[in-house]
Amino acid sequence: MCERGGRGIGAGALLLLPASSFEAAVPWLLAFATVLLAFGRHVSRALSDALGQPLGMSSTAVLIGQLVLAMYGGYFGGAVGIMMMALWSIGLGLDTAAANPMRITQLAAVYLSATALFVVASDALSSAHFLAALLIGAVAGGAGGAHLARRLPPWLLRSVILTSAVTMTVLYFVRG
Template sequence: MEPLIVVIFAGFVAGAMNALAGGGSFVSLPALIAAGVPPVQANASSTVALFPGGAVSAWAYRDGLGPVGSVSMRKLLVATLFGGLAGAVLLLSTSSSTFSFVLPWLLLCASLTLAFGRRLGEALRRRWRIGAPAVLAIQFALGVYGGYFGGAVGIMMMAVWGLLDTRDLKSLNAPRTLLVSAANSVAVITFAVAHAVRWPETIAMLVAAIAGGYSGAQVGRRASPALIRTGTLLVSAGITVAFFVKTYGPMLSHR
């Protein structure tokens, strides 16, 4: 199959996954690497390609924005923007070989968050409460992660906020979408200025992701949430295992 066709197909699937349950980068990033884009550029290009869908979601949720506990949205936004910038700069300073080495672990972290993040957040919420300064420090760190890689960062944010705010988690969807988009927006600008984006593949994937996002939203209205979640977890787990085998398999075989 032609590399560009793979990229377009992956963009459509990634857009649909993000509309349904998240985890689109599990498909978009490996597809770009398979199409011959170096790993660091592939991660930057994947972020740019999937950004419009997240930005549209943030706009759709704008009426639900407000403080998280005692922390104002402005403070959370500033912490996230500075963290996203730091993460993007960190990615650009990472060699492709180093990023390839740590990528399986990033995927594993995102997979575990997709699988257990909400339940872990609820369990922690029943036992602990943390103050506003700690939330802002963690929010900055999550911004760094979002700008660097970002897989499942929205779920991580909600797990942390649950230790501060007793609101229903669904009511945190608005700040989650805005702040994930904020981290991605500053990363997108940084990657573009640094010429770290492979534009032909990125534009093709971006258009396909928009179409996939629309299609995924239509499917999501009819499909079982349990089925969607199971499918997302299977895809994320399978790709994570594949990257561990690809990265560390040769090392183990030469021992």
């Protein structure tokens, strides 16, 4: 319930705010997510050592985190998966391979909700063939990516995700 509202808020913000605010925010959102992903386990370990106990998130913190991520995903879906991995790495101590099925499920929920709002609020239905082609490509790519991710060793999966995140971040800053 909480996450569903977050998706709608993020998607609504994208529809209401000027395109220039989105373009200015994207590189910084990516950079933040990438840094968290890259150093999340180190931060988690350091905090656990400092506290003298394993770091964990309460159920309330998880709900709040997921609400924020859903808003973020509704606004800018391109890095929400990286943000989820970073949050879960820091707060739950999950490794990339273990968290990936949950991440995919969460991403599907965020993207489906935001997409439904965008389709209703736009003229996308007037290009039904194009929309169908995009949907088929997204489903095929998502299924293929999930299939591949399950077979990769955890260290390689993390490396691929982190390399992709760094590359996207750099390209968005260079594109300016």
